Amino acid sequence: MSGKTFAEKALARASGQSQVVAGQIVDAVPDAVMSHDNSAAISKIFRALGVARVKYPARIAIALDHAVPAPTTAHAVNHIEIRKFVEEQGIEKFFEVGRGISHQVLSEEVVVLPGQLILGADSHTTTYGWMGAFGAGIGRSEAAAIWATGELWLRVPESMKIIVDGELPRGVTSKDLCLRIIGDMKADGGLYMSVEFHGSTISSMSIESRIVIPNMMAEFGAKNAYLPPDEKVFEWIAERQVKSQKLKAKSESLISNLQSLALYPDADAIYAATYRYDASTLEPYVACPHRVDNVKPLSQVRGTKIQQAFLGTCTNGRLEDLAAAAEILRGKTVARGTRMLVIPASSQVLSEAIARGYIQTFIEAGAVVGVPGCGPCVGNHMGVPAPGEVTISTMNRNFRGRMGTRDSDNYLASPAVVAASAVVGAIADPREIYQDQVTR
Amino acid sequence: MKFHGRVWKYGDDVNTDVIFPGKYTYTVTDPKEIAKHALEDLDPNFASQAQPGDMIVGGKNWGNGSSREQAATCLKYTGVTAVIAKSFARIHFRNLVNNGVVPIVCASAVDAIQNGETIDVDLDAHTIKCATGDFDFPPLSPTLFTIIETGGLIQMLRRKLGTEHLPMPEIKSGGD
Numbered sequence: 001m002s003g004k005t006f007a008e009k010a011l012a013r014a015s016g017q018s019q020v021v022a023g024q025i026v027d028a029v030p031d032a033v034m035s036h037d038n039s040a041a042i043s044k045i046f047r048a049l050g051v052a053r054v055k056y057p058a059r060i061a062i063a064l065d066h067a068v069p070a071p072t073t074a075h076a077v078n079h080i081e082i083r084k085f086v087e088e089q090g091i092e093k094f095f096e097v098g099r100g101i102s103h104q105v106l107s108e109e110v111v112v113l114p115g116q117l118i119l120g121a122d123s124h125t126t127t128y129g130w131m132g133a134f135g136a137g138i139g140r141s142e143a144a145a146i147w148a149t150g151e152l153w154l155r156v157p158e159s160m161k162i163i164v165d166g167e168l169p170r171g172v173t174s175k176d177l178c179l180r181i182i183g184d185m186k187a188d189g190g191l192y193m194s195v196e197f198h199g200s201t202i203s204s205m206s207i208e209s210r211i212v213i214p215n216m217m218a219e220f221g222a223k224n225a226y227l228p229p230d231e232k233v234f235e236w237i238a239e240r241q242v243k244s245q246k247l248k249a250k251s252e253s254l255i256s257n258l259q260s261l262a263l264y265p266d267a268d269a270i271y272a273a274t275y276r277y278d279a280s281t282l283e284p285y286v287a288c289p290h291r292v293d294n295v296k297p298l299s300q301v302r303g304t305k306i307q308q309a310f311l312g313t314c315t316n317g318r319l320e321d322l323a324a325a326a327e328i329l330r331g332k333t334v335a336r337g338t339r340m341l342v343i344p345a346s347s348q349v350l351s352e353a354i355a356r357g358y359i360q361t362f363i364e365a366g367a368v369v370g371v372p373g374c375g376p377c378v379g380n381h382m383g384v385p386a387p388g389e390v391t392i393s394t395m396n397r398n399f400r401g402r403m404g405t406r407d408s409d410n411y412l413a414s415p416a417v418v419a420a421s422a423v424v425g426a427i428a429d430p431r432e433i434y435q436d437q438v439t440r
Numbered sequence: 441m442k443f444h445g446r447v448w449k450y451g452d453d454v455n456t457d458v459i460f461p462g463k464y465t466y467t468v469t470d471p472k473e474i475a476k477h478a479l480e481d482l483d484p485n486f487a488s489q490a491q492p493g494d495m496i497v498g499g500k501n502w503g504n505g506s507s508r509e510q511a512a513t514c515l516k517y518t519g520v521t522a523v524i525a526k527s528f529a530r531i532h533f534r535n536l537v538n539n540g541v542v543p544i545v546c547a548s549a550v551d552a553i554q555n556g557e558t559i560d561v562d563l564d565a566h567t568i569k570c571a572t573g574d575f576d577f578p579p580l581s582p583t584l585f586t587i588i589e590t591g592g593l594i595q596m597l598r599r600k601l602g603t604e605h606l607p608m609p610e611i612k613s614g615g616d
């Protein structure tokens with residue numbers, strides 16, 4: 001009997017079986033089901049099912065983030081329908097306009113734990129793999145089905161292993177690692193896979209850098225992604241549990257509970273493929289229009305004129321990302337003819353960024369700071385480009401038309417590259433600005 | 441189940457943003473309106489010219505990107521019965537099945553079928569007949585076949601939950 005992958009262990013647990021194998025279809029019972037502004041649509045499908053009450057209100061989490069605050073009356077009406085449903089069904093894990101992007105907020109609020117299963121009506125539900133949870137995106141009919149019945153069919157995916165060792169050079173981030181992987185193996189390189197990340201580069205990364213990785217794996221075709229949870233993860237979660245459960249202090253039992261939930265693949269588990277990367281050989285990368293896998297080294301696109309630089313989203317809107325941008329922007333100004341937009345991923349991120357002076361730095365540099373949420377990521381509002389304009393952003397996807405018009409270009413990069421480009425007015429290398437800071 | 445219809449053929453990696461643009465996801469809610477925007481950023485002729493019974497042929501990784509279900513429902517509302525591709529992105533694959541649109545994986549048929557030709561698909565015999573020949577595709581798993589046969593996930597759950605006799609409201613509205 002060969003060993004089990006993370007996916008096999010997690011879906012065995014979620015379906016109440018002693019073991020399952022890749023390829024098998026199981027009825028899984030998710031620990032959490034997430035949705036956002038699409039919850040009104042889901043509630044209508046739920047009503048079409050003919051049941052009065054959701055099965056497990058405590059397992060449902062809803063955050064308003066995609067178009068917040070409401071840009072049009074139609075969006076406002078959509079939000080009202082969600083609030084009504086939430087009240088009627090007694091859904092406590094509801095996060096209002098301004099709290100932030102669902103994946104960030106649900107991580108901060110600890111609605112799911114290592115080893116657990118979260119399904120979400122959003123393709124970036126892969127994000128929760130940062131803590132070793134099984135997170136996968138589903139459609140809205142499926143979310144309605146879970147609300148009504150508490151379960152959903154899932155196929156146990158095959159697994160792929162990516163081992164990353166070595167130290168990332170200065171100015172090179174987990175975003176660059178992901179762009180490199182997707183550029184190398186293309187947008188369907190991980191199609192349908194559970195993509196497991198291992199290696200010393202991953203374990204030495206901050207939590208915030210780690211979150212980028214499973215988030216970006218949605219662009220790789222992955223069903224879910226997994227990073228092995230370690231002490232750093234347990235500490236991070238326990239601290240938030242203290243806050244969200246209003247406990248006095250972090251206790252040993254919180255940590256040991258997390259340790260006991262965590263799942264790790266067996267050494268002899270079967271993988272469809274294994275790849276290795278040496279982090280020390282990586283450089284900053286940019287995904288060029290209109291495909292996430294159209295990846296080039298930064299040096300090849302340096303100098304491309306931009307009109308907008310957008311720092312934010314569930315990929316790179318966290319404190320560490322804002323810190324990296326503030327480091328570049330301190331004492332500098334956004335180039336004439338260029339706009340810079342900063343949208344923190346959550347209210348907690350915003351509040352901490354204020355305390356640390358980053359927001360002041362952005363405003364003094366001439367950047368705009370927006371309400372925590374998805375911003376213009378999905379083309380609804382708050383910084384959509386005009387036809388013919390070029391954006392560089394920290395987003396996870398740059399498909400044609402995503403930001404509202406099919407006639408605009410979007411380049412994807414790390415926060416430091418986006419900030420450096422804002423200063424220069426063209427795609428720029430942050431390492432040159434660090435250099436400049438040293439020599440002055 | 442058997443389908444007979446005209447083919448609209450597209451390339452590799454067609455994503456859900458071009459199948460149904462994100463800017464409409466919360467404001468365009470009527471099925472007829474949703475159908476009008478089908479494939480808007482990929483093929484401006486599709487929505488106005490597609491006929492009920494038409495089929496789509498795509499390359500690899502059809503439907504990658506956003507989980508938005510309208511990328512499946514906009515095809516359903518235009519009358520598309522099946523999508524034949526070399527491979528599908530997984531959420532979109534599920535969305536097609538759950539809305540009763542048949543996803544078929546068959547790389548050799550994709551290469552053989554010409555844009556605009558009329559083809560025959562037999563789901564029970566799992567064969568595709570086109571001008572240049574006949575092709576077999578792997579049968580859908582029984583779970584998926586049942587969902588499609590019943591007309592979609594919602595219809596199937598109503599049967600399972602014993603709520604089939606209740607009136608079926610028209611489902612409107614969007615979501616990413």
Ligand code: SF4
Pocket residue numbers: 065066101102103122124313314315373374377378396
């Ligand atoms: S920030 Fe963008 S990618 Fe992330 S959840 Fe919002 S719309 Fe989706």
